[in-house]
Amino acid sequence: MKKFSVPGFRFSASRAGIKQNHxxxxxxxxxxxxxxxxxxxTTNRLKAAPVLQGQKVIRGGRLQAVVVNSGNANAATGPRGLRDALATAKAAAQSLGISQNLVLVSSTGKIGVPLPIAKLTQTIPQAVAALSVSxxxxxxxxxxxxxxxxxxxAVKGKIGGRAFTVAGFAKGAGMIEPHMATMLAYILTDLDLPAAAMRKSFKSAVEHSFNSISVDGDTSTNDTALLLASGASGIPxxxxxxxxxxxxxxxxxxxCQRLAWMMVQDGEGATKVVEIHVTGAKSAASAKKIAYAVARSSLVKTSFFGEDPNWGRVFAAVGYSGETFDPSSVDIFYGPVALVKNGLPRPVSQERKAHKIMKNKSFPVMIDLKQGRGQAQVWTSDLGYAYVKIT
Amino acid sequence: MKKFSVPGFRFSASRAGIKQNHxxxxxxxxxxxxxxxxxxxTTNRLKAAPVLQGQKVIRGGRLQAVVVNSGNANAATGPRGLRDALATAKAAAQSLGISQNLVLVSSTGKIGVPLPIAKLTQTIPQAVAALSVSxxxxxxxxxxxxxxxxxxxAVKGKIGGRAFTVAGFAKGAGMIEPHMATMLAYILTDLDLPAAAMRKSFKSAVEHSFNSISVDGDTSTNDTALLLASGASGIPxxxxxxxxxxxxxxxxxxxCQRLAWMMVQDGEGATKVVEIHVTGAKSAASAKKIAYAVARSSLVKTSFFGEDPNWGRVFAAVGYSGETFDPSSVDIFYGPVALVKNGLPRPVSQERKAHKIMKNKSFPVMIDLKQGRGQAQVWTSDLGYAYVKIT
Structure with missing residues (x-):
């Protein structure tokens, strides 16, 4: 695998012994x-300790270190969880010789189990020693x-003739054994960005990527997406x-979109990534709500797995989205194949064509409501046999 | 099977040749x-033709006949669908010698396929001839x-020393091949009931039964629940x-609750019925929203199937319900076993006890938010291997 790097950042991976598989x-x-x-x-009301802690430190708008542990979510752990998140940040700050207000902590894994904090803090010095640009x-x-x-x-480009990088890594939001799913994403760039505008652009990027995917419809206690800008490119x-x-x-x-796509692709039991594209809705918010109703429907997702062009399930999911629309204006396409025009089914020959489209690893389903200019895309996976076996 | 009957009503079943299995x-x-x-x-915006027609005839507050066909939903069938629903009502009215405004039509089955209306209308006279109290x-x-x-x-009872009956039959809302699920329920009584109060009681009964179940979270195009009161008991x-x-x-x-329970029990692939009971919510509506978030979570449902007391999934689903609450006030019980008290996990020995509770065909999960007096119950099924295989 190609080695990724971003000027101004170093990384390391260590074994603290939290995961049982070494x-x-x-x-x-x-x-x-x-x-x-x-x-x-995460918007989940049940926020893990590191998220509660992270919401505080991010207010400063500057960070120098991020510590992420897997194997334990430090969620539903009460006051002890908060103390442990703080102790982790403190240990990293001490090892690095920086303020603990510049350290963000993330955790992912089991819920309701106290963090083995000694294992974690003891490993941090060696994690610091192992830091490397690659x-x-x-x-x-x-x-x-x-x-x-x-x-x-990673994406590399040039601005004013000088090279810059935006690169990121993430873990998926799929069905996670034995306890919970967490979506974590860390995006790094060597550009120099003003804080307020950077926040705005990142919020929008997250909205159209990590907040536009549906694997199992659940939102985790630990979800975190972070953008850091080092300015090391030298570009003004x-x-x-x-x-x-x-x-x-x-x-x-x-x-962000590529990482989000990979999360859907990695949805447990998933064999296909399907883009639900809603157009002609009354607003973008309405389009997204409709797209999510379709993307989350077990009936729809199993039909994707079976490569069955079952537009009735898609149409019915649009119908129970809670959004108002005129059913006799609805068009539904699988790829370029129209299955419904103005609320009425097309000939059965179209279903045979759509079935062929569905054999692909990835295809779009387009729903045009013809009610306005709102549109949204949501990526979802199919729901196959492996789903239940894994979970 | 015991033969059910309700004074004042007759029933029949016929073969119109819509189902292909004879x-x-x-x-x-x-x-x-x-x-x-x-x-x-149904509240689905995509309403089948018989539902649109039924919404009109029910305004009169009186009905004398109900025609139900299975095998074809007459949904997404446009103006032709409406004509077919009307033609069905008309054929029944003519055969019975009554006004077609006293006939309600229901359909369930495939979406987007025109009703084979000739088969249906031709069979109605023999359906009328076959009517029987049993x-x-x-x-x-x-x-x-x-x-x-x-x-x-059926429930039989006495009022003022005189016998009365309330009986009903229904079909389930589970995952239905090849196209869509429909929930249909017909409740019949020989009591004499004033129309307005009867409507109110029925609405409430439906809210706490058919509208309190979650099998796959989808709402169909054809869902219909009907209450008819003949007054034949002779009770004033x-x-x-x-x-x-x-x-x-x-x-x-x-x-209503017994029929709703049977629908959940018949959810395809279901091996258990679980009652999600939310108490201490800010309102009954809030409690129901939270109960549904838990009841619909694939992560929760698969943990029920696996008899895994994974309270973390339940807690996280409460968290993303969209309702506000204080996580540090939450208690979670599986049957009588407390797994979470004031937001914190109980000892692992409790999980072993909960695992035993989960071996039952049916058990309650109670979530107490301690925020108010709102409560709600929702029945859900587990999500097992058979789910995907069937759909």
Missing amino acids: QSDLALIVADRPAKAAAVF GMNDAAKAIMTTDAFPKIH PLQPGTTAWKVFEKALNEV | QSDLALIVADRPAKAAAVF GMNDAAKAIMTTDAFPKIH PLQPGTTAWKVFEKALNEV
Whole structure:
């Protein structure tokens, strides 16, 4: 596998002994200098201790280190959990000789089990010692729980003739044994970005990537997406609204969407990634709600697995989305094949064509409501035999 | 099987040739005289033609006949579907010599396929000729699609020393091949009920039965629940607010809940029925939203199948329900076994006890939020291997 790197950042992966399979379970990301930081956390009311702690430190807008442990979520662990998250940050800060307000902690794994905090803090010095500019791939492996493969993607480009990088790694939101799923994503760039505009662009990028996927419809206690900007490219600070800013946003969106896509692809039991594309809705929010109703329907997802062009299930899911629309205006396409036009089915020959489209590993389902200009895309996986066996 | 009957009603089951397996697919319910009628229809925006037609005829508050066909849902069939639903009502009205405004039509089965209307109308005279007071069991079979068993339940009681009956039959809302699920329920009583109060009691009974189950989370295009009161018991008209009315409501609730329970039990691949009981919520609506979030979670349902007391999945589903609550106030019980108290896990020995509870065919999961007096119960099934194989 190609080694990824981003100027201004070093990485490491260590074994703290939290995972029982002796695999690496402690990832460290360290910036050479405090980096600009923006984060999006889970909306679940049950927030894990590191998320509660992370919401505080991110207010400063700058971070220099991120400590991620897999194998234990430090969720539903009460006041002790908060103390443990703080102790982890403190240990990293001490080893690195920086303020603990510059350290963000993430955890993923079992819920309701206290963190083996001594194992973690004892391993941090060796994690610091192992930091390397080419350690991102190993870090991507260290944050995995039951992910089938590490998720990592980079975009390189030029602004004003000088090279920049946006790269990221993530773990999936799929069905995770034995306790919970967590979506974690760390995006790194060597650009220099003003904090407020960077937050805004990241929020939008997350909305159209990690917040536009449906694997099992559940939202975890630990979900965290983080963007760090080191400025190490030497490119002068970017200003929002400029062409250069658009180049950055394009790269950021590509990295987030590619990582999100890999999460869907890694949905346990998934054999296909399907893009549910709703157009002509009354608003973007309405389109997203409809797309999610379709993307989350077990009936729809099993029909994708069976390569059965069962537009009735898609149509009915649109119908129970809670959004208002005129059923006699609805068109439904599988790829380029129209199965429903103005609310009425097309000839059976179209279903045979759609069945062929569904044999692909990935295809779009387009639902046009013709009610307005709102549109949204949600990526979902199929629901196959392996689903229940794994979970 | 015991033969059910309700004074004032006759039933029949016939073969119209809509189902391809040569089983009965046409059920008829006829009252000796126009009966008081109340109905609850699907909230899906994509309503089948018979539902659109039924919403009109129910306004009169009186019905004398119900025609139900299985094998074809007459949904997404446009203006032709509406004409076919009307033609079905007309054929029944002519055969019975009654007004077509006293006939309700229901359909269940494939979506997007025109009704073979000639087969249906030609069979209606023989369906009328076959009417019998003891035909309810056969009618219950005729409305089945992929239901594993017919669903029928009766309660007999006395008011003022005179016997009355509330009985009903239904078909399930589970995963239905090859196209869509439909929930149909017909409840019949020989009591004499004032229309407005009857509507109110039925709406409440449906809310706490058919609208409190989650099999796959989908809402169909054809869902219909109907209550007919013949008054044939000879008991004087009941008045709401009296003890007699409460006796009626109790019987009505039992019949609806028993039929709803059987629907969950018949959820394809289901091996267990689990009652999700939320208490201490800010309102009944909030409790129901939380109960549904838990009941619909694939992660939770697969843990029920695996008899794994995975309270973390339950807690996380409460967390993403969208309702506000204090995680540090939450208790979670599996049967009588406390797994979470004040947001924190109990010792692992409790999980072993809960595992034993989960070996039962049915058990309750209680979530106490301690935020208010709102409560709700939702029944759900587990999600096992058979689920994907069948669908």
